[in-house]
Structures are given as structure tokens and as C-alpha cells.
Amino acid sequence: MKKLLILGAGTAGTMMANKLHKALDKEEWEITIVDQFKTHYYQPGFLFIPFNIYTKQDVIKPKSNFFPAGIKVIYNSIHKIVGDENKVLLQGGQVLQYDYLIIATGAQTRPDETPGLKDKLWYKSIFDFYTIEGAVALQDYFKHFEGGKLVMCIAELPYKCPVAPIEFVCLAEAFFTKKGIRDKVDITYVTPMSGAFTKPVASKMLGDLLAEKNIKVVADFYLERVDNDKKTIVAYDEREIEFDVLTVVPTNMGDEMILRSGLGDDLNFVHTNKHTLQSEKYKNIFVLGDAANLPTSKAGSVAHFASEILFENLMSAIEGRPLMAKFDGHANCYIETGYGKGALIDFNYATEPLPGTFPLPGIGPFGLLKNTKINHYGKILFRWIYWHILLKGKEMPIEADMTMAGKKRI
Amino acid sequence: MAEKTIAGKSIAVTDEGYLTNTSQWSKEIAMEMAKEDGIDLGPKHFEILEYLRKEVAAGESLSIRKVGKSGIADVKELYQLFPGGPLKLSSKYAGIPKPTSCV
Numbered sequence: 001m002k003k004l005l006i007l008g009a010g011t012a013g014t015m016m017a018n019k020l021h022k023a024l025d026k027e028e029w030e031i032t033i034v035d036q037f038k039t040h041y042y043q044p045g046f047l048f049i050p051f052n053i054y055t056k057q058d059v060i061k062p063k064s065n066f067f068p069a070g071i072k073v074i075y076n077s078i079h080k081i082v083g084d085e086n087k088v089l090l091q092g093g094q095v096l097q098y099d100y101l102i103i104a105t106g107a108q109t110r111p112d113e114t115p116g117l118k119d120k121l122w123y124k125s126i127f128d129f130y131t132i133e134g135a136v137a138l139q140d141y142f143k144h145f146e147g148g149k150l151v152m153c154i155a156e157l158p159y160k161c162p163v164a165p166i167e168f169v170c171l172a173e174a175f176f177t178k179k180g181i182r183d184k185v186d187i188t189y190v191t192p193m194s195g196a197f198t199k200p201v202a203s204k205m206l207g208d209l210l211a212e213k214n215i216k217v218v219a220d221f222y223l224e225r226v227d228n229d230k231k232t233i234v235a236y237d238e239r240e241i242e243f244d245v246l247t248v249v250p251t252n253m254g255d256e257m258i259l260r261s262g263l264g265d266d267l268n269f270v271h272t273n274k275h276t277l278q279s280e281k282y283k284n285i286f287v288l289g290d291a292a293n294l295p296t297s298k299a300g301s302v303a304h305f306a307s308e309i310l311f312e313n314l315m316s317a318i319e320g321r322p323l324m325a326k327f328d329g330h331a332n333c334y335i336e337t338g339y340g341k342g343a344l345i346d347f348n349y350a351t352e353p354l355p356g357t358f359p360l361p362g363i364g365p366f367g368l369l370k371n372t373k374i375n376h377y378g379k380i381l382f383r384w385i386y387w388h389i390l391l392k393g394k395e396m397p398i399e400a401d402m403t404m405a406g407k408k409r410i
Numbered sequence: 411m412a413e414k415t416i417a418g419k420s421i422a423v424t425d426e427g428y429l430t431n432t433s434q435w436s437k438e439i440a441m442e443m444a445k446e447d448g449i450d451l452g453p454k455h456f457e458i459l460e461y462l463r464k465e466v467a468a469g470e471s472l473s474i475r476k477v478g479k480s481g482i483a484d485v486k487e488l489y490q491l492f493p494g495g496p497l498k499l500s501s502k503y504a505g506i507p508k509p510t511s512c513v
């Protein structure tokens with residue numbers, strides 16, 4: 001039997017297991033997937049927990065619900081990939097051999113990278129909402145919050161779902177308005193980028209949106225440390241911002257296992273060919289999802305589009321054909337903006353987010369870079385699509401390659 | 411795209427003042443560009459610029475974290491050397507493209 005091994009059973013790994021199980025000859029191939037946890041988290045849902053829109057139960061399901069029958073599942077921690085010997089070491093000494101390997105171990109938050117972040121105020125007045133624990137702790141905190149300075153700070157680039165912190169402050173603004181304490185809450189959005197977002201057109205649109213909602217933006221702020229006594233965040237250039245409650249996107253990094261395997265960059269993201277999705281080091285290793293060092297968003301939608309390219313290239317590699325499919329960096333993100341509205345951006349390596357309609361030119365129904373009610377339903381629908389279509393590796397009615405149809409150059 | 415006369419030479423630059431042809435770079439050009447921003451380049455600055463040019467030539471992507479681990483200067487020192495935006499400024503003086511922080 002030939003062996004196909006998938007490391008990580010999150011969004012990307014699960015999706016790939018389903019696609020490959022359908023395509024590969026079952027007499028010839030054994031598919032194995034490894035993950036340390038038994039629970040699948042719908043991470044985009046974490047954003048809604050602090051505001052009581054989702055509960056913990058809405059965002060968790062057993063991973064086993066999503067694996068196709070007939071693949072081998074191992075729940076264990078991955079220790080190291082030994083690429084020269086085509087093998088993977090698990091914790092406790094188990095060794096797995098492979099003919100082809102897919103790395104899908106994602107990205108994690110690393111609050112320990114910033115001095116003072118995970119200190120005495122952690123989960124008392126400093127929270128992240130990128131983990132289930134952080135989201136739930138913040139939900140509890142907001143129950144008793146009566147006002148003060150709310151600071152949303154992004155520690156470092158890149159981080160997964162680049163629009164999530166913008167959505168967070170928009171939802172917070174709406175939440176406090178509804179609670180009748182908006183005038184007592186001062187909201188500040190602090191980012192290492194030069195504006196609300198990196199790409200110029202989207203940055204302007206999102207910057208205007210935040211200004212409209214009376215949310216201050218502090219740009220070019222690169223977080224050095226948190227002063228727990230003074231309750232301030234301090235930048236490398238000595239600027240300081242006071243907070244009563246700090247919500248933070250900590251530094252995002254790939255798993256330590258990537259470091260031990262010698263496959264990653266300085267943030268443990270795997271060196272990956274941005275078009276073929278093959279590892280830069282080994283021809284029989286492919287990388288999907290947040291684990292890759294691709295210059296595009298770390299998002300579930302990106303993993304979905306990339307999975308179609310990876311699938312084609314893996315099949316080519318197996319059959320000894322050249323890798324013809326080229327990923328274009330396609331990302332498609334719904335941005336929840338509060339009050340039942342949302343915005344949508346669609347872009348790739350070469351084209352920044354532009355206004356227009358999506359997916360049908362001139363029709364939509366979704367409006368690109370517009371704040372509309374229908375975009376909000378897109379986001380709500382996304383959870384259903386995620387559990388029922390995306391993870392199962394089923395076809396979606398959207399092309400993997402980005403299209404200019406429906407977009408306006410400005 | 412524009413032409414600009416820097417240190418007596420006509421140089422192709424972007425609207426934001428980044429060199430479009432890195433081979434047109436020289437130390438004199440770097441000095442003059444930095445002077446416009448009120449920065450006097452010393453040996454430490456040039457060590458950083460050389461490092462950046464080498465990394466970019468090797469096809470590596472740059473981040474402040476990475477430069478801070480280069481062994482030449484840590485992030486804090488980078489902010490002292492290039493006040494305001496170490497990576498943006500040092501890239502400009504090094505004659506390499508403006509770093510694109512990815513999203």
C-alpha cells in the first residue's frame with residue numbers, strides 16, 4: 001500500500017482528507033490523518049461569542065463527524081517531520097512512513113512572545129478572542145463591563161483572518177450601543193499596519209467605516225510590551241496607550257513541530273511555493289492552510305481555494321506529470337460590521353480588494369466593499385457552509401481562481 | 411513612476427521614493443535619501459542596509475522581526491536607527507522595494 005499522510009485535522013486537513021478519499025484508489029492508497037485534539041473548532045465563530053451571538057456549543061463539534069469512513073485517524077501530538085527519510089515522528093515514539101505528506105497544522109496564537117501580555121492581567125482585563133478560552137472569558141467580562149477604554153491591538157503580522165479585529169470593534173460598538181453605554185466606552189483600534197488594512201482601497205473603505213462609528217485608529221504601532229501596572233501598551237518607538245480592557249491578537253506562529261523539522265521561517269510557517277503549494281524543500285511534501293508562508297490571507301476561504309489547486313498538483317505528482325495548477329492567492333472574506341450589516345472583499349496575490357458585485361457581475365447578490373444587509377447573511381450562511389460543504393470537501397459555486405468580472409478598477 | 415536626481419545622478423523611483431532599479435543604488439544615494447528625512451547614516455545603518463540588500467537578492471521576504479534577529483540590531487535599536495518606520499525607511503535607503511506586509 002502507498003501511504004498518504006495528512007498532518008493536522010483542522011479546516012485544511014479535513015477538507016483534503018475528504019477530497020483525496022474520494023479520488024484515490026482504495027486498494028492502492030492508505031490515507032492517515034493526525035491531530036492532537038478530538039474537537040473541531042469553527043474559529044470564525046469565536047468572534048461572536050463575546051457578544052452573546054454564538055455560544056461555545058455553536059462552534060464545536062467532534063472532528064470524527066467530518067472524516068470519511070475508511071481513513072485512518074490518529075489522535076496524538078506530532079513531534080517532527082524527517083523529510084530525508086519520508087517519515088514523521090509522533091509523541092511517544094510512534095513512526096509514520098509516507099509517500100506523500102500534506103502539512104496542515106495551521107497557526108496558533110503566541111501571547112508569550114510579547115513581554116507582559118500573558119501576565120497578571122491575562123483573562124482579567126486582557127483577552128484574546130482567537131481561542132475558545134479567550135472568547136468565553138471575554139464574554140464573561142463584558143457581562144459586567146460598565147465602560148472605559150477598550151483597546152483592540154494587533155501584535156504582529158501576519159495573523160489569521162486579517163479582518164477579524166475590524167469586525168470585533170464594529171461588533172463591540174453595536175453591542176455597547178444596544179446596552180446603552182456606548183457614550184461611556186472609548187474604542188481604539190491599534191495596528192502595526194499604516195491604516196485600517198494593508199491594501200489601499202480596502203484600507204480607505206474600512207478606515208472611513210471606523211471613523212463613522214467613532215472608533216479611533218492608531219496606525220504604525222508595533223507592540224513591544226504591556227505594562228500591567230500602568231495598564232498601557234508600549235510600542236518599540238516608546239508610544240504608550242492606556243487601556244481599561246485590552247483585546248489583542250497575539251503574535252501568530254506555526255507549530256513548534258515545524259521548527260524542529262527545519263521546514264519553516266522565523267515564525268515557523270512552512271516555506272511553500274506560492275503557486276504549486278509544494279514545500280520548497282521536499283517534492284513529496286505539500287502545504288495547505290495557515291501553516292504555509294504564502295503572501296495572502298490566512299483564512300478558511302483561502303484554504304478552500306488552495307485545496308483545489310493542491311488536489312490537482314498532488315494527483316499530477318502521483319502520476320509523474322508536471323505540476324500545472326497555479327494558486328493565485330485568492331481570498332474572499334465577509335466582514336461583519338454590526339447592526340445586521342456586512343462588507344465583503346475578494347482579492348488575490350496581484351489584485352487588491354476592489355468594489356463591485358460578487359459572484360455575478362452587476363448582479364451580486366453580494367456587494368464588494370459595500371456595507372449591506374445581504375453581506376451579513378453571507379457571513380451567517382458561512383457557518384452552515386463551513387460545517388456542511390467546506391469541511392466535507394464538496395464543490396462550492398465559486399471558482400478557485402479570482403475573477404475580475406464584476407469588479408471595478410479605481 | 412518618476413525620475414529624481416539624487417547625489418548628482420538621475421534615478422528611477424516610485425511615487426513614494428523607492429528605487430525601481432536596485433542596481434542604481436549607491437551609498438551616496440542612500441546618504442542623501444536619509445538626509446532628506448533628517449537621518450545621518452552611520453556604519454550601523456549601513457550594516458542593516460547591506461543585510462537587507464543581501465536578503466532581498468536571495469529572494470527572502472522581510473519583516474521587522476526578522477531584521478531584529480539578524481544580530482546587527484534588535485527591534486528596539488532599529489526604531490532608534492530609523493525612527494518612525496524602520497523597515498519602510500531602511501528599505502527605501504537600501505534601494506529595495508517597499509516591503510509588502512501581507513494580509
Ligand SMILES: Cc1cc2nc3c(=O)[nH]c(=O)nc-3n(C[C@H](O)[C@H](O)[C@H](O)COP(=O)(O)OP(=O)(O)OC[C@H]3O[C@@H](n4cnc5c(N)ncnc54)[C@H](O)[C@@H]3O)c2cc1C
Binds near residue numbers: 046076078160288303
Ligand atoms: C477569530 C477568528 C475568525 C476567523 N474568521 C474567518 C472568516 O470569517 N473566514 C475565513 O475564511 N476564515 C476565518 N478565520 C480563519 C480560519 O479559521 C483559519 O484560516 C482556518 O481554520 C485554517 O485552517 P487550517 O487547517 O490551516 O488550521 P486549523 O484549522 O487551525 O487546524 C490546524 C490543526 O492542526 C493541529 N495541529 C497543529 N500542530 C499539531 C501537532 N504538533 N500535533 C498534532 N496536531 C497538531 C491542530 O490541533 C489543529 O486541529 C478566522 C480565525 C479566527 C481565529
